[in-house]
Amino acid sequence: xxxxxxxxxxxxxxxxxxxxxxxxxxxxxxxxxxxxxxxxxxxxxxxxxxxxxxxxxxxxxxxxxxxxxxxxxxxxxxxxxxxxxxxxxxxxxxxxxxxxxxxxxxxxxxxxxx
Amino acid sequence: xxxxxxxxxxxxxxxxxxxxxxxxxxxxxxxxxxxxxxxxxxxxxxxxxxxxxxxxxxxxxxxxxxxxxxxxxxxxxxxxxxxxxxxxxxxxxxxxxxxxxxxxxxxxxxxxxxxxx
Numbered sequence: 001x002x003x004x005x006x007x008x009x010x011x012x013x014x015x016x017x018x019x020x021x022x023x024x025x026x027x028x029x030x031x032x033x034x035x036x037x038x039x040x041x042x043x044x045x046x047x048x049x050x051x052x053x054x055x056x057x058x059x060x061x062x063x064x065x066x067x068x069x070x071x072x073x074x075x076x077x078x079x080x081x082x083x084x085x086x087x088x089x090x091x092x093x094x095x096x097x098x099x100x101x102x103x104x105x106x107x108x109x110x111x112x113x114x
Numbered sequence: 115x116x117x118x119x120x121x122x123x124x125x126x127x128x129x130x131x132x133x134x135x136x137x138x139x140x141x142x143x144x145x146x147x148x149x150x151x152x153x154x155x156x157x158x159x160x161x162x163x164x165x166x167x168x169x170x171x172x173x174x175x176x177x178x179x180x181x182x183x184x185x186x187x188x189x190x191x192x193x194x195x196x197x198x199x200x201x202x203x204x205x206x207x208x209x210x211x212x213x214x215x216x217x218x219x220x221x222x223x224x225x226x227x228x229x230x231x
Binding site for chain 2: 004031033035040041042043044045048056091093094095101102103104105106107108110
């Protein structure tokens with residue numbers, strides 16, 4: 001059973017471009033969580049998704065950011081019109097349907113906006 | 115609201131010395147607590163977790179932590195540091211709005227551990 005797979009591992013975008021970050025959860029996991037880690041900061045919760053549903057997006061910036069977890073395929077975190085302040089490491093985690101089960105983290109996507 | 119405070123953004127110890135990383139939490143309900151380790155340019159790996167069973171929790175790589183409700187603390191310790199322990203350590207509390215979901219976490223800012231030869 002492969003772990004949580006995130007790609008790309010590193011992504012460079014120019015200001016104004018779009019960034020698409022992908023997260024494939026572990027097999028059997030239907031819950032996905034996205035976190036952002038700014039330099040010298042801990043991880044900040046962004047969004048919690050289940051298949052085809054956004055459960056909690058209270059940590060997402062109001063503009064330019066969106067997330068989805070379709071019935072088939074990976075979860076996608078999309079950042080439109082990126083700015084320098086979006087440069088960060090983005091991590092996703094996945095867990096099984098039962099809430100008392102451990103969540104596993106991917107290795108992250110490091111986004112650099114130039 | 116729940117929160118986590120990690121005292122000391124950087125801790126340096128000598129190889130073989132005791133490791134003590136401090137974590138205090140704030141929660142209006144009994145919390146679930148976690149320690150994660152992050153090596154450079156890597157993801158997070160779970161070291162140990164407290165989910166209301168034994169208050170002394172043993173984890174991987176010789177680490178352990180003790181839940182102390184009276185002190186609202188969950189400090190991480192290891193009797194003897196090894197060079198390979200150099201990493202960043204994060205304490206986290208589960209967002210109890212989701213019934214203790216282990217994916218909805220509130221993290222501290224992290225403590226970077228350096229180990230001197």
